[in-house]
Amino acid sequence: MGFAHEYATAIVRRGRYPMEPADFVPDWADRPRKGKHFPGAESFPLPRDEAPPEATVQRGLFGPRGTGAFTLPLLSGMLQESYGLVGRRLAVQANSDLGTLPMYTQANWSRGTASGGGLYPIGVHWVSGPSGPLTPGVYYYSTPHHRMRRLLAGDATAEVRAALGGELGADCDQFLVLGVRFWQNAFKYNSFSYHVVTMDIGALLQTWRIWARARGLHIGPALWFDEARLGRLLGLDQDEEGVFAVVPLTWEGAPSARPAPVEASFAPRVHHADQERSRTTMTFETVRRMHAATLDGAADRPPAGALDTALALPVPAGGERTALPAPRPLDVAVGTALRSRRSSFGRFQAVTPLPAEALSTVLAAVDTAGTLDSDTETPGAGPLSRSYVFVNHVAGIAQGSYLYDPADRSLRLVKAGAPGEFLQRNYFLANYNLEQAAAVIVPVARTTAVLDAVGDRGYRLVNAVIGAASQAVYTASAAAGLSCGVALGFDAISFTEELALEETGEVPLLIMMIGHERPRPADFRYEIA
Ligand SMILES: Cc1cc2nc3c(=O)[nH]c(=O)nc-3n(C[C@H](O)[C@H](O)[C@H](O)COP(=O)(O)O)c2cc1C
Structure with missing residues (x-):
């Protein structure tokens, strides 16, 4: 029995038996950013998306499965309305942060997707191949600016296809890759954070599923893949960050023939490093163990019917x-x-x-x-x-x-x-x-x-x-x-x-x-x- 069983039990009991470190107090003044900061990376604006009138919530929830193809305006619209900043919370409510909301430095910017504690720890990477409209590369969606930051120039999609292994995404050269840097949530929730961020992933995927279905598109995420390989590509620290989902995107104009497998003589890798805002960061043993447990067999996708x-x-x-x-x-x-x-x-x-x-x-x-x-x-x-x-x-x-x-x-x-x-x-x-x-x-x-x-x-x-x-x-x-x-x-x-x-x-x-x-x-x- 793996550690996840133990973790699941501790989560159920936490209302009565607090998880360690029980006396943890967040250092709010030294909190991390809600998102990564790559000051040296070039950034590109994203175009406006115009939604047709039939793109309703009804269709997004209950409509037929989409068969259409993404374009840059569609990707831009989906990202902005799911994870981009769209407004500021200033209403009177019963949360303890109410008094600080009017201060600009403490402003609480709102997004289309909910997130545990309002921490928004997911980093959205776009790994774009030759069918895309920009120079092929690895891009990071900058939520405050609604822009793409280029972290790597060059076609790295063969790495993603190899990490997915086999049929899934084999004919795609556009992927969204969702990563989480645990500190962005754990600075507040410590051991509990693994539970929260894994729900956050589902919340964001569900926004995309609704959004895409309403526009005749399909989102089919992969949760099993060679995570170490993708982490390496994105330049993540495997102990402190995880890759939680890969979403292959059908792209307009992409050749229907499969991209030839690229025999990379060296593995591409992002070298831009996130500039951490916190002066002091911490790791939590429970999060580290839970992450290690979920990495075990990450690339061995369970067969159909396993569930x-x-x-x-x-x-x-x-x-x-x-x-x-x-x-x-x-x-x-x-x-x-x-x-x-x-x-x-x-x-x-x-x-x-x-x-x-x-x-x-x-x-x-x-x-x-x-x-x-x-x-x-x-x-x-x-x-x-x-x-x-x-x-x-x-x-x-x-x-x-x-x-x-x-x-x-x-x-x-x-x-x-x-x-x-x-x-x-x-x-x-x-x-x-x-x-x-x-x-x-x-x-x-x-x-x-x-x-x-x-x-x-x-x-x-x-x-x-x-x-x-x-x-x-x-x-x-x-x-x-x-x-x-x-x-x-x-x-x-x-x-x-x-x-x-x-x-x-x-x-x-x-x-x-x-x-x-x-x-x-x-x-x-x-x-x-
Ligand atoms: C997985 C998950 C867990 C959440 N847990 C709580 C909670 O325990 N208490 C609470 O008041 N809100 C909770 N929320 C709501 C978030 O605090 C809220 O979405 C976030 O602060 C942003 O505020 P908004 O939803 O008004 O945009 C949760 C949201 C998610 C997605």
Whole structure:
């Protein structure tokens, strides 16, 4: 049994038994940047993207799989609306950073994708070959400037294809490669950070999946590859940074013939080094061990069907069920929804119950994120996650906890009765009143079964699916005019007991709140892109 089992157990218990170093206090004055800084690297502006009216959230979530090809404006639009800075948060909310938000040096810039703690630790690299519009090379997406920084000139795509191994991406010469420098999250969350950043990866991939599908494109990420080889290409320090996903992009005008394999006499490698802002950086033993565990067998992609024993369990037939109404169509442009997406942070107010149709809409969106179209999942196989729902204030649905069954769009009763007191007692931050959320959705996965099926690297897949669920909630809620938020700060042992999850081997991995907010909130509009 690998270290990921141990880590998964420690995460579930952390609400009662803090993870080491329990007395850790972040040094906020010496925090790292949210992104890498390459002062010497040449940068290139990105063009504007014009979205057609049919690029709606409805199509992004529920439309057909895309068959189109990326262009530079499309790549630019997808990056800007997912991870680029698009606005500044200045509204009054219940987080402890409220007082500092008006100071420019502490400005909190918003993005289309949510991120644990708002730390945004993912570095997006574009490895572009001869079909691309720029000189072939390795580019880093600079989120504050919405520009590409060239870290290496020359076609390095053969390295990516070799790292992917075999068929996947074999006919592509454009790739997005997602890396995380752990310090960018661990300076705050220390040992917990591996759990958070792996969900962040899923959240970003889900934004891309929605965005791309709405534009007739496809995102199929690889999570298994020769990570050491890619780390070498990108000039990463293998102990302190990881490569978590590779996304091959079908590019307009790329020759359909496969690029000839390049026999590189030397391996290309980025030499530009990130200029770290923190004067003192630290590594954490648990993060180092977890990273090492997920690197084991990284290039040995599990065969089709390997996850069959670890998929979400079917909802048992029968039981006391409440039918949900059909979801409402989400005819809002993806870009509009992503730009208006935000966390509620303590603003829920349940004076008016949520229409059941709104809950149904968000649950249908979550359902689309149960699979990621990733390299290890078998096309057409079931999802890796399913959802429980605590109903506080939804019109026509009795208060209680339920299991959502997407097959007939119903809620199967787990336990009757108002859950508000349970929810608030088991939330350990002060920024939300969970009782005032209309409903709290809890995505679960069979983490242990996944690790047994595909090894420790499966931890990344489980968490990516949960991160994707969170971004589906954010995007659908924004499109439906609802408020939402997600949180990791809950006692998972209590949730396991409350939902009787010991019997199913499921782990409650996130809480996702939806509802109405207090009317007429204090805010200040500050859009920058
Ligand atoms: C994986 C993940 C975990 C999160 N955990 C929490 C949490 O425990 N508590 C919380 O208030 N917000 C949590 N959030 C929300 C982030 O704090 C939020 O997305 C980020 O600060 C940016 O703010 P915005 O969503 O308003 O843009 C989480 C988000 C993600 C994606």
